[in-house]
Amino acid sequence: LLRTLISDLKAQGPQIEPKVRLLYTGGHADNPKFFDLLEQQGAVVVADNDSFGTRACDVLVSEEGDPLEAIIEYYYQQKPAxxxxxxxxxxxxxxxxxxxxxxxxxxxxxxxxFMCDIWAFEQFLMRNHLQRKNFPLLELEVDYNPEGEGQIRTRVQAFVESVCDKKNI
Known part of the structure; x- marks a missing residue:
């Protein structure tokens, strides 16, 4: 059934053709309203770099040997930093x-x-790294429940437009 579904979906062609493909990274990512806000401007979040997203499942826990040792090996040696x-x-x-x-x-x-020093430092590192590569980065400082939706929407809209300009869209 899954093969049939995949085949049918591929036959329909792309359903979403985003102007901009975004990667989201941050200290939280559990509010669908926040992601809706990010994607309202023709961009789509196609990947994340979250502790509870791809970072948590990029490496499989070994099924060989002692299960507890395999879990320890995953958390302390294999899981992305x-x-x-x-x-x-x-x-x-x-x-x-x-x-x-x-x-x-x-x-x-x-x-x-707001006031998350760990992620403030992470943003500082990313900013310097990505500026050297001339790669677009938008840094947001938000409340846990995003307030100021208009401000976030405006900043994301301007960011998407600048990325489109860079891509000559």
Whole structure:
């Protein structure tokens, strides 16, 4: 049934043709309203770099040997580094570059909660890294429940337009 469904979906052709392919990264990502707000301007979030998103499932836990040892090995040796892990910034930036390449990302939106020092530092590292590559980044500072939707919408709209200009769309 799954093969039939995939075949039928492919036969229909692309359903979404975004102007801009975005990668979302941030310290939180559990509010669908926030993502709707990001995607209202012709952009689509095609990848994430969240602790509870792709980072949590990029590496499979081994099914060989002792299950507890396999879980420990996953969490301490194999799982991609998170912002809270000291001394892993080069690994995190290399992962960001790999996601950009793998998902053909046009721009990155990074959000952090007010007063979150860990993500403020992460945004600083990303900003410097991406500026050297002349790669578009929008940094947002938000409340847990996004207030000021109009301001966020305006900033995202301007960001999408600037990425479109860069792509000559």
């Amino acid at each position: 998170a912002t809270r892990q000291f001394g892993t910034h080069e690994e995190r930036l290399a992962r960001l570059d790999q996601l950009i390449e793998n998902y053909r990302i046009d721009g990155i939106i990074s959000s952090r909660l």
